[in-house]
Amino acid sequence: MSFRDYLSEAKAIFDRLYPDNKISEVDYEGPTIVVYTKDEELFSKRDDIARQIAQELRRRIAVRPDPSIMLDEDTAEKLIKEIIPDEAGLKDIYFEPDTGEAVIELDEPSIVTRNQEVMVNIKSRTKWSPRIVRAPPMYSRTVKEMREFLRSVKKERKEFLHNLGIKLTTPVMPGETWIRITALGGHREVGRSATLISTNNSKILVDCGMINVNDPDHPWEEAPYLYVPEIQPFSSLDAVILTHAHLDHSGLVPLLYKYGYDGPLYTTAPTRDLAALLQNDYIKVAHSEGHKISYESKHIREMLKHTIALKYNETTDITPDVRLTLYNAGHILGSASVHLHIGDGLYNIVLSGDQKFEKTWLFNPAVNRFPRVETFMIESTYAGRDDYTYTRSRAGEILTDVINRTFERGGSVLIPVFAVGRSQEVMLVIEDAVKRNIIPRTNVYLEGMIMEATAIHAAYPEYLNKDLREQIMVKRDNPFLSDIFKQVETKKQREEIMDSSESKIILATAGMMNGGPVLDYFKSMAPLREHSLVFVGYQADGTLGRYIQSGAKNVTLTDNGKPVKIDINMSVETAEGFSGHSNKAQLLNYIATMQPKPQRILVNHGDGDKCYEFSRLIRSKFGIDAISLKNLETVRVY
């Protein structure tokens, strides 16, 4: 069926099921057929009709009040404030232009959700659909600004989604069917992840990251191979999917928009927010360090304008022959494994992305059960012979042990962290250890964007594991709000912290020590034996972190543009097991318990020989055809 056929078919079914439907418009918004009606009953109470039509058409349907009968946002906000009972603790109201929803943040949401009368009252009087959510326990500037930004580009988004809807219903061209996977970056290496899935009908890019090497001799190594004809021009891409916010996956997505891509970015809402945060930080830092910057913040905004946020386990048409479902990958907030269903029952590809197959303090383990999967792509960051083997709880023990030993000799602990993921885990471990008297009560200074990243976690409780979600939302015992955590705001504060003789813990970015405030602390702490530097995250080849971790006795850094030699006398330790990546046993366990078993496995995201060696191990252990592509190689899977 074509675009128009779907719309008139939808209208016809409404006419049959609910003749007096007062429908004013039927249109596409991305993959969803949106029906506008002036009949209050239809949009406020008859979800059953929309569900039935969605099933018949195999398309998503949303029924919304006709804008002409809706209250303007300001009047609606006033009215809602009157309707909500005081004891519910109203914190915020904001409007979702994409969905016609009024999101109402309450301290006690159950007071309203238990009371259907309040809900119906709001809907019938404002014509906005109320969505009641618990007010987040922390304030996130990022989340707030994102909402405002999306509201400001409401009109452009509506047009974009309309055009996308037309594209999505274009019939598939007849002809031979084939499916190819092209490695554009992050294969047989860690960094600049980019994988192209092409079919005879569609071109889909999964991730578009960067390697954060600041090597002027090899600038081309920072980007995936984006200049090859398979992906040029970018306007030939039909869809881009982002697995998670880390810059080695998200870093160059805005570049696609700068150079002509104008289509959708599919990802989770938290990944959207975190990616924008990290990308904006990247260009700020690069600018301040005088590095060449390949895009500007307006290109990040362009990306956000085109982002379609999906929930885990929600299936969406992304091209006429491909359906996408995102699954929890357990790696960082909002991280997803990508399931692509190609053709009608023809073929299925899962790209698990960066993943953790173990329950962590923050997340549930990665999902490894899918409706179907023929080709499966798995990372191998820690699949090497000598990589860490510890579990999460052992990692916590190691960290508290280092803290205790350091404090006993009067020193402080410096922990380089990525703002996102590792910092929150380390915060949880420290807070818990203090509470249980395993380590002394201490100040934990947070540098860079750690606090803001933490607030984003709190804004998306449905992406956290159940225990933490309940602790934050239900028990009102939010560990992130403990007063041991101190945000460092100014340079002066930082200097005072460095000068003070108290034993303390400092969490500072960047995680691989290639820039950021961690270097300031390191310069002052490194020469003194009493201090400790603890690595809790992956240190890539070629980074300062990796160099120090592997036993360097001194390093030369720049201070106000001049080279300074720094002797390293502080204790350098590694708390293995904090990683957001599965270790080798976990990767193997993922495959062993995976359902269904894939016919073919592609191994990526590993340094040196890890991809290749792990593909051999999979072959011999499971008898599954496994290979590891080199960047620039293409394999045909169907």
Place this chain on the structure above:
Amino acid sequence: MSFRDYLSEAKAIFDRLYPDNKISEVDYEGPTIVVYTKDEELFSKRDDIARQIAQELRRRIAVRPDPSIMLDEDTAEKLIKEIIPDEAGLKDIYFEPDTGEAVIELDEPSIVTRNQEVMVNIKSRTKWSPRIVRAPPMYSRTVKEMREFLRSVKKERKEFLHNLGIKLTTPVMPGETWIRITALGGHREVGRSATLISTNNSKILVDCGMINVNDPDHPWEEAPYLYVPEIQPFSSLDAVILTHAHLDHSGLVPLLYKYGYDGPLYTTAPTRDLAALLQNDYIKVAHSEGHKISYESKHIREMLKHTIALKYNETTDITPDVRLTLYNAGHILGSASVHLHIGDGLYNIVLSGDQKFEKTWLFNPAVNRFPRVETFMIESTYAGRDDYTYTRSRAGEILTDVINRTFERGGSVLIPVFAVGRSQEVMLVIEDAVKRNIIPRTNVYLEGMIMEATAIHAAYPEYLNKDLREQIMVKRDNPFLSDIFKQVETKKQREEIMDSSESKIILATAGMMNGGPVLDYFKSMAPLREHSLVFVGYQADGTLGRYIQSGAKNVTLTDNGKPVKIDINMSVETAEGFSGHSNKAQLLNYIATMQPKPQRILVNHGDGDKCYEFSRLIRSKFGIDAISLKNLETVRVY
């Protein structure tokens, strides 16, 4: 160095070595620096200077008389006719605009070549460089028309070659170096050969063939995957190389020119001529059968206009980072293996193309010694378990045996052949057998373009093996001129031949019986037990030839648009060993004796599992990394 740098450097060396050089112009023509001079001495006698400069610059140099001092072609022709002694037997004179040569065809070339005075006389009086060649023993319309055509597009060619020269001297872009091979057709199958070699700087296509299936349900299977982004737009290609004239390699080269390619085609002169012949025949036959034709003869002419003919073993820059050398592949007239030297000493790829590693009645065995080779691509047409194992001489015995048995029972022998290659071999075997009284003297009727193809062989004696060349050119005992061979010119003749009761041999195209005059003979001969059908060439999957060869008892053909069921009672035989392809033992022997040994082997051009199985055999037998790509796959070799 840039384009202008090379030219001024060339001029400077001339000035140093030969100050009074009277040079009027220095320019590029394709890969050659052409120097025009008014000094007769310089262009007629001082080849040493050109050679020295070529060595210093590592560029090809040609010194030509300034056009203003050259005689016009008509006057020059008259003058040359006067100068050449009568006893030399002047047959033809034609002028090569590309090279400034006057080609003089003589029955007794040695009379002139032994006489330097005549040569110098011609050069100094006409200012054309005389090139003395033996007059071909047969008249080829194709070769003659080709010369005329190339002369008619002289000006366009000069401009094209000039622009190509500029492109060839463009400096290589800095950046990471990589080399990829993409399978676009003819991998894990026979037909539609097309392989793309891309480097960070160049895009080179080797072959662009078709599968001659006439299946309206799967029209896309006729072409390689030419619509994928790796090769789109065609104008992004830097060079196209053609290994040989068979349509499964050459058939869609004109399509490239139709859809925007405007660059050079590198191949041998006989391949150029044969390809044009076969392509023109293809569109004629397709047209007469009412098939859709994807290009017209003007696109073949466009191809010819852009063809740069190379000799075997001659090295040419084809892009700023790639040099090409063609080597004899022993398969058909002019067939070549492709040697690509990439970067300066960086990497070497050999694509052996269709090849025969055995001396045949026509050609020397394929060359398997190269200056260097890291990646090697080999065909596997007959690499299967059950494929033929016979040598050429055994094949001849089988054929003469079938002829004798058929003639004894009063029947005739029908041999479906490709016009090019197999027919000439079969003619040689039959002529030799008649001469030596192994078979009775008989008429051998030649249908289709066989005679013309044979004449083209005679026009390029330097591409034949030494024995045949001498037999044709020196001993004056040209087997192709034997009066047993009768060209069939008209439909009436054909009918008379079919009606006559004499025992005879008929060689008719098409070689796989998918069209052509062979079908007319087959329809009339098939029901009668006394006749024989002898396959001497490869019968691809899905062709009528393969169907009959594998034992069909009857077939349904169309006669004037109506279906007719034909019972097959004639004897169906296969004379194995006539193939222009190496058998398995020959392929293995090629690799075993290859120098140097490649690091990696890619297997292509084989039906069913042959490519895959042969790659496994190579791995186990030689310990060389061997794989077979699927169409649409890309491997990175550097």
